[in-house]
Amino acid sequence: MTVEFWAFLFRWLHVLSGVMWIGLLWYFNFVQIPNMGKIPDEQKPAISKVIAPAALFWFRWGAMATIITGLILAALNDYLWNALALGLAGSMKGAHITAIGFGMWLGAIMWFNVWFIIWPNQKRALGLVEADADTKKKSARIAMLTSRLNTMLSIPMLFAMVSAQNPVAYG
């Protein structure tokens, strides 16, 4: 098996897990959050106790699989450190290295937000761990705003990731 084969395999796995992650991120932001207010109170537990915990499981592990396969892919392509240096230092330079580097940093920030901000706050907000009513409310707000931040970051992140595959786009 050549390194090209493994790079192809990991790019495929990276896109699969990325769709799982960002697909669910967009589900939360475009479908669930904007419509919670329209659901009668007695029906809300169907979302908060069943749907949201299941979606959050695939969401956070999708994020984990995406960053792991992404780092492996970058290493296989031999541009991991050059890209993380945004093409400013190291042996590889060029707009596509800078672009993929920006994408990688944005993705890494988003992964951090998922595991260290959104998930701990959602556990309190959804009642998966004990918290008083005030803490629950605050946690739900922090989780929502961080989820929105990740939705915002997903737009330039995907632009950087996809454009890096088309070096001609940068002339």
Added chain:
Amino acid sequence: MKNPLESLPNTIGLGIVLTIVLVILVKAIN
């Protein structure tokens, strides 16, 4: 003041603006 991320259209708008800023930055660096 309300956080602009509380509005979904603002979130998308900010994302597009950030994309344009990054493209200009990539162009400037290289």
